[in-house]
Amino acid sequence: MYPTTKRVSESITEMTELVFPNDTNLLGNLMGGNLMRLMDIASGICASRHCESSVVTVSVDHLTFQEPIKLGDIVTIKAKVSRTFTTSMEIFIEVFTTHIKTSERRKSNQAYFTFVALDDRTMKPKIIPQAIPDTEEEKKAWEDAAIRREFRLLQSGKIKPSEAKLSKDLLNS
């Protein structure tokens, strides 16, 4: 029997990686594209765990790179469901970096990736279990996801500027 709800905490995914020589640019820093690849794998595993199904990435938003990550650093990627919609889900990803000599850990990135679950036979999007946020932080992420989704629809031309109610409220506040 297919679950219809699942706690956010059940699919939290943590990935730890070392920065290898081939992941870096001439300045000795982790290349952005390699970090994106890791973020996609971590968030894809999180999304798969939530809906127990194959998933595909449909969009990436507001991905920023604050500080360089160096060769030999330890990178920890945490992915958790921020909101579920009917067939899609938004995953919030945070990246933390530690230099082994100092043991100091800092947050170096965050992003939102959106995934759709696919039915293996028809290859069409399928209905997913709804996520249940428990902590205050999870509840806030759930609320904020609505305006991020409206931005995505606006950007992709799926809604008109006049329909972007949440964005208008935000900007006119």
Next chain:
Amino acid sequence: MYPTTKRVSESITEMTELVFPNDTNLLGNLMGGNLMRLMDIASGICASRHCESSVVTVSVDHLTFQEPIKLGDIVTIKAKVSRTFTTSMEIFIEVFTTHIKTSERRKSNQAYFTFVALDDRTMKPKIIPQAIPDTEEEKKAWEDAAIRREFRLLQSGKIKPSEAKLSKDLLNS
């Protein structure tokens, strides 16, 4: 003597790749994260060519995945400068996919990546040559970049909603 302007056409970068088995997921499709990595390399080469300097990715916006790209497909990535600012530049990336048997080519993705040029000695952002758009399409991309930048600043909290003039005009239009 360092150039202060450069045509957009001088740094256009085209990358052609085959989709290899290890780039795919269980459904036999190119994984989103691997395409992001290729888009980052292609746009990073374009940005480097424009400013003849090392560059680092600072943000990724509005990256969407429309159609699956399959094992063995030929992927062509085109990157060109859409706008320059003082030390940063926005690169527009389009992805086209061809299946060798049908020779049919379709556009499967697009995104905007932002890069900053770094001074190799100080590792600080440095002033870059301004890009000169020539075609109508290049001029339009230049104009539209302003509102995308305002969105980025708004998202990252660097400006307040009340300061997002272009966005307000768009939404209230």
Next chain:
Amino acid sequence: MYPTTKRVSESITEMTELVFPNDTNLLGNLMGGNLMRLMDIASGICASRHCESSVVTVSVDHLTFQEPIKLGDIVTIKAKVSRTFTTSMEIFIEVFTTHIKTSERRKSNQAYFTFVALDDRTMKPKIIPQAIPDTEEEKKAWEDAAIRREFRLLQSGKIKPSEAKLSKDLLNS
């Protein structure tokens, strides 16, 4: 000031990975050597975190492969310090596998890897912080490590059979 003790819980490392096509053999199973490589990275990160220093692998013991891990499975590797000696530490590694469709998680492997911390300048082994086990399980792992170490010394010819007191006690029990 260099720490002289550290809790076992402070360096626990969790790594989550997807099994990619190139990681598998002709039967579609994760190749043993690829899993060993991941176990070495996870336990090396754990050891580095414990001693805040570069480390090198010195031995691997009792590594067994019980069940096949399939293409597309999610592999979770957990590494924690089982015991510290003067300049070396033993790390206990457990591998868990989940198939995304069933969400069933099973333990598929375990092993003990031993690392030595190196002084970056002299490249000689250096004294490491002693680990403090807290839970009953951590305390038992600490106790059992003594006989595993005696076996290693016996195997490598560093002690004579007549000196292997713990092993004799075990076998004659």
Next chain:
Amino acid sequence: MYPTTKRVSESITEMTELVFPNDTNLLGNLMGGNLMRLMDIASGICASRHCESSVVTVSVDHLTFQEPIKLGDIVTIKAKVSRTFTTSMEIFIEVFTTHIKTSERRKSNQAYFTFVALDDRTMKPKIIPQAIPDTEEEKKAWEDAAIRREFRLLQSGKIKPSEAKLSKDLLNS
């Protein structure tokens, strides 16, 4: 309906790559074997595009490496059909290298790769569309391909020295 001719310009393939750390030898130069691998991919894509079919490499000739390509350099590989035969085609490949700081571009390599198109069902060579050279350069490449092919047949023992008419004419000229 299967095309029986195709312009040379329709299958020109351009591939742009960055030289990554793992592609280099101890001297910091791109290893010859890695460049050959890229040349094979670029020319294989060009050959596939020309005949809209799977292709396999059958020979490589006169591949020379003039100048070292360094870590971080941008490598551009251009592949175009130089001549078609009944089931095989010769592809001419040129490699250009740019150092991002100087923006100076130089030709560093060239080679001829020969491919055969395979029928997917029978796995036997199949008849390919004939290429139509347009420019003077394309027409000259077409002419010169005849003697290169005679050399290949001579080398592989498929013709006798006495049958190598074009080579004799060249040497006795």
Next chain:
Amino acid sequence: MYPTTKRVSESITEMTELVFPNDTNLLGNLMGGNLMRLMDIASGICASRHCESSVVTVSVDHLTFQEPIKLGDIVTIKAKVSRTFTTSMEIFIEVFTTHIKTSERRKSNQAYFTFVALDDRTMKPKIIPQAIPDTEEEKKAWEDAAIRREFRLLQSGKIKPSEAKLSKDLLNS
């Protein structure tokens, strides 16, 4: 007709590899996990050759790392059958390292890997040809394998300490 015996010398496998940048850690040494992966491939090829069948790694024992192997070193891995049992076989692996400038070759590692042959249809272990040791060294390895196997069974809890006769004899000698 399936062979029932095979000489040890018939499946000896020699693998030569260069240490590439991405194989190394921050100290410029080959990472242990990468060497394990190569040892697993070399010994798996040896085991496949011996039993002309697919094989899977079931255990690794007494793997030690004596000396660092450096970037650019040439690594030679030699794998040979040390003993066959009914469905499993133990492979002895030695690793030799050469620095190209000095041409000096030293042994840097050894280990024992155990493999099981699988029937492709049932995926169950299958009976393998018995190995015939010829040289004195091969005969000694065959003898010593018995006690290593008893250790493995003891470690994995498949026999009780009281049943470990060979180990007791060794320790009480």
Next chain:
Amino acid sequence: MYPTTKRVSESITEMTELVFPNDTNLLGNLMGGNLMRLMDIASGICASRHCESSVVTVSVDHLTFQEPIKLGDIVTIKAKVSRTFTTSMEIFIEVFTTHIKTSERRKSNQAYFTFVALDDRTMKPKIIPQAIPDTEEEKKAWEDAAIRREFRLLQSGKIKPSEAKLSKDLLNS
């Protein structure tokens, strides 16, 4: 003291590799470019061993691909010095393929790669030890290398057709 001669047998290099999924094309065959990369590594190790120095590939000739090599096949690459000149050496490479189920071994490729030894300080070509062929086969390879070299010089325009004496003798024979 630098050696001035070295036997051919002292630098023979044997490399054994498995064909992994990512090495293959859509037909399930090893891609030509990946085999070229392995041949370059094997012959580069052989050349380094002969001259105890860094080497770079300068040309590849008469590389042919006779039969497809399949996923999971065992590939053995043998490289040996065929002739030394003042600062360069020609390496003869043979590739053998075995399918594990049949144990049948067939020769699938051969090629000649030419390397130059570089002085690490000046990065200029340096004089290498002369190779001493011992067997009849090694002596014949040495003789035949002269005409291959003349072909290379002719192809690269370093000698004129009228100077290609050995080629003329061959063709007019």
